[in-house]
Amino acid sequence: MSKTFLDYLTQPNPEPKVHKQGKGYSTATQADYGPDRYDIWEDITWDNLKATFEHILEKPLGKPFVRSAKDIPLEKLDIFEEDSVTQLAVAWNEPVLRHVFEGTYKAICEEIPQEAFRRGIICLEKNTGRGHVKGVNGKNQMPDWCAYQRKPGQGPYFPNIVPGDSKPAGKWKSEWIDSKTHSLRRKAHHVMVQITKYMWEARTRYGFILSEEELVLVRLSAYPREDQFVQTRNEGVKQRGQILGSDRFFQNEDGDGDDDDTDEADGWSNPPSNASYAGDTRKTGLQVEYSCIPWVASGHDVLTMNLALWWLPILAVQENSIKQSGTYTSLGEIIRGTSPVFELEQTERDMQDRFYGEEGHRHKRKVHEEEEGNDDIASPVPPSTDKRRRPSLRSRSSLRVKQGSDKITSPISPTKDRRRHPNRRDRSSTRAHPSVTNLTSQDQLSRSARSSPHIFQQSKKRRGPTTEELEHERPPGDEKYFTSFQSNV
Numbered sequence: 001m002s003k004t005f006l007d008y009l010t011q012p013n014p015e016p017k018v019h020k021q022g023k024g025y026s027t028a029t030q031a032d033y034g035p036d037r038y039d040i041w042e043d044i045t046w047d048n049l050k051a052t053f054e055h056i057l058e059k060p061l062g063k064p065f066v067r068s069a070k071d072i073p074l075e076k077l078d079i080f081e082e083d084s085v086t087q088l089a090v091a092w093n094e095p096v097l098r099h100v101f102e103g104t105y106k107a108i109c110e111e112i113p114q115e116a117f118r119r120g121i122i123c124l125e126k127n128t129g130r131g132h133v134k135g136v137n138g139k140n141q142m143p144d145w146c147a148y149q150r151k152p153g154q155g156p157y158f159p160n161i162v163p164g165d166s167k168p169a170g171k172w173k174s175e176w177i178d179s180k181t182h183s184l185r186r187k188a189h190h191v192m193v194q195i196t197k198y199m200w201e202a203r204t205r206y207g208f209i210l211s212e213e214e215l216v217l218v219r220l221s222a223y224p225r226e227d228q229f230v231q232t233r234n235e236g237v238k239q240r241g242q243i244l245g246s247d248r249f250f251q252n253e254d255g256d257g258d259d260d261d262t263d264e265a266d267g268w269s270n271p272p273s274n275a276s277y278a279g280d281t282r283k284t285g286l287q288v289e290y291s292c293i294p295w296v297a298s299g300h301d302v303l304t305m306n307l308a309l310w311w312l313p314i315l316a317v318q319e320n321s322i323k324q325s326g327t328y329t330s331l332g333e334i335i336r337g338t339s340p341v342f343e344l345e346q347t348e349r350d351m352q353d354r355f356y357g358e359e360g361h362r363h364k365r366k367v368h369e370e371e372e373g374n375d376d377i378a379s380p381v382p383p384s385t386d387k388r389r390r391p392s393l394r395s396r397s398s399l400r401v402k403q404g405s406d407k408i409t410s411p412i413s414p415t416k417d418r419r420r421h422p423n424r425r426d427r428s429s430t431r432a433h434p435s436v437t438n439l440t441s442q443d444q445l446s447r448s449a450r451s452s453p454h455i456f457q458q459s460k461k462r463r464g465p466t467t468e469e470l471e472h473e474r475p476p477g478d479e480k481y482f483t484s485f486q487s488n489v
Contacts, residue, residue, distance in 0.1 A: 003065065005100050006057040009306040012298040014069040014092055016212040018079045018169070033197045034286030038177055041219055041289035046303040048331040049311055056107050063103070067095045079212045085166040086144050089210055090126050096306050097124050101313075112334065114318060120151035122313045124162065131160035133201040143198045145210070147313040161316040162206045163198035167191055169213040174292045192288055196220060200286070204320040205328075206312050215293045215305045217312060221325040225285040287325045 069092070076091040078084060101122045108117045124147040131146020145164025176188035191209060199207045199220045209216040297304045315331070 002060040004058050005061055005104055006054075006300070006307075008061055008065060008096065009057070009100060009310055010299055010302065010304050011065075011306075012069055013295055013305060014072045014077055014088075016077050016079050016088060016295075018212060033193055033200055035192055035196050035220075035288040036225075036285040037287050038192070039287060039289045041217060041291040043331045044217055044219075044291045044303075044308070044311075045331075046301060046307075049303065049307065051332050052334045053311070053314070056104050056111065059104070059107055061103065063099070066099045067092065079168060082144075082166050082168055082171070085168055085210060085212055086126060088212065089145075089166065093306060093309060094125050097309055100306075100310055108314075114335070116317050119317075120149040122317060123148055123150050124309060124313055127160070127163075130157055131163065132157075133160055133163060133198055135197075135201050141198060141201055143207075145208070147316065149317060159204075160198075160202045161204050161320050162208065162313050163195070163202050163204070164208045164210060165191070165195050165198065167209055167211050169211045172209065172211055174209075174214060174216045174290060177290075192218075192290075196286060196288060200322070203322065204316060205322045206316045206320060208309070208312060211295075213295050215295070215308060217291045217293070217308055219289045219328070220322055221287045221289070221328065222322055223285045223287060223325045225283060 072088075072091050076088055079088065101124070105117075105121045124145065127143055127146040131148065132140040132142055135141045143160065143163035144166040145162075146160040147162035147164075148158035148160060150158065171187065172191045173184075173188070176184040177192070179185050179188070195207045195209055195218055199205065199218070205220045207218045207220070209218065293303055293305050293308050295305065319329075
């Protein structure tokens with residue numbers, strides 16, 4: 001009997017060998033990404049996967065196994081730190097998933113009536129630069145893993161639809177989220193903050209955290225909290241204190257370098273002012289749902305790690321936008337993406353304001369000028385922000401709108417008069433009408449200085465052309481030449 005894709009994805013994982021790990025903590029982020037609350041992701045189960053994609057997974061593999069647990073080199077099984085976890089997954093999970101994604105592509109396109117699957121083959125691999133995510137500060141966020149759809153004729157960069165993070169079990173366990181020990185809750189929270197940041201910046205609802213003990217699947221959703229914000233402000237501060245257990249943030253102490261925008265000055269650092277659960281500007285809460293799959297899970301009728309890592313990008317291709325909590329279509333439905341869209345534009349502005357402050361927010365500093373001259377259509381900026389905003393030195397628009405007037409005027413031409421600072425010297429008038437001092441300055445030079453080409457060129461550059469020179473260069477009878485030359489000097 002031929003092997004199926006399901007057989008391939010449910011075979012046992014190799015057994016890693018964990019060595020003593022140094023003490024370390026996950027990198028703390030500087031922006032307030034939440035999550036504000038946690039919940040169990042209940043519908044990501046084997047039954048829902050079976051109901052939607054079993055007919056795809058039961059197809060014959062078509063090729064012999066390209067990878068089995070026995071093929072993994074022994075040195076790849078040694079776990080020391082975060083990079084060791086990634087190295088093991090690259091040797092084991094990545095080749096298996098690549099083989100199955102390529103093998104199931106044709107069957108999915110033929111049997112599932114969704115155009116999104118036909119755009120390209122899905123890939124899940126270690127992020128070597130292709131899956132970087134741009135942060136609100138313009139810097140690259142670097143998740144350890146990326147999933148994307150390889151579209152013909154495009155690349156090399158593709159949207160990271162399922163960012164992933166590798167963590168050794170010594171730094172992260174999902175059971176710590178509900179631990180009674182505040183230091184363990186704090187460690188778990190920082191890992192969740194990091195994956196939440198990746199998903200938020202990538203504008204995708206799906207992500208995962210991988211260790212040598214478990215795979216944690218994560219789904220991000222949003223909810224409005226304007227109504228409860230004032231009532232629960234004090235409770236939010238209390239909740240933050242319970243989770244963090246301190247007024248300080250842990251920083252990365254083992255040099256993993258998860259992000260390139262982190263502060264590595266020391267092992268501890270004071271929390272930034274924008275790291276509060278009760279931030280006054282963030283009106284939208286972020287909820288994380290998570291589900292844990294043990295490393296040792298294998299066999300049929302079980303959701304294994306490789307099965308889940310195959311399923312998650314499939315779900316992301318169908319629909320991956322972040323929506324309101326409680327509105328996602330059930331994973332048991334084969335056609336998905338019909339839930340209402342949650343408006344996130346205000347949430348993005350809230351988070352950017354929290355991170356940069358009102359003055360540095362580019363979105364609120366940008367003014368949209370249109371030909372109708374309607375200043376009211378510009379980006380909304382609070383009155384207090386207008387006073388502190390730096391004035392624009394030059395309009396980028398081809399038209400200028402005078403303040404307090406609907407009249408549209410053309411941009412100022414270089415030849416027209418401009419208002420000048422009283423102490424600024426009018427160079428154009430000096431060149432057009434050279435003073436006596438400028439005319440005689442060359443005569444006052446010594447013969448040695450006059451014979452020096454360097455000094456003579458400097459002197460000639462500073463003074464304006466003499467009347468004799470202009471008359472000499474002017475063609476006979478051409479009075480316009482002299483006038484235009486004067487105005488353009």
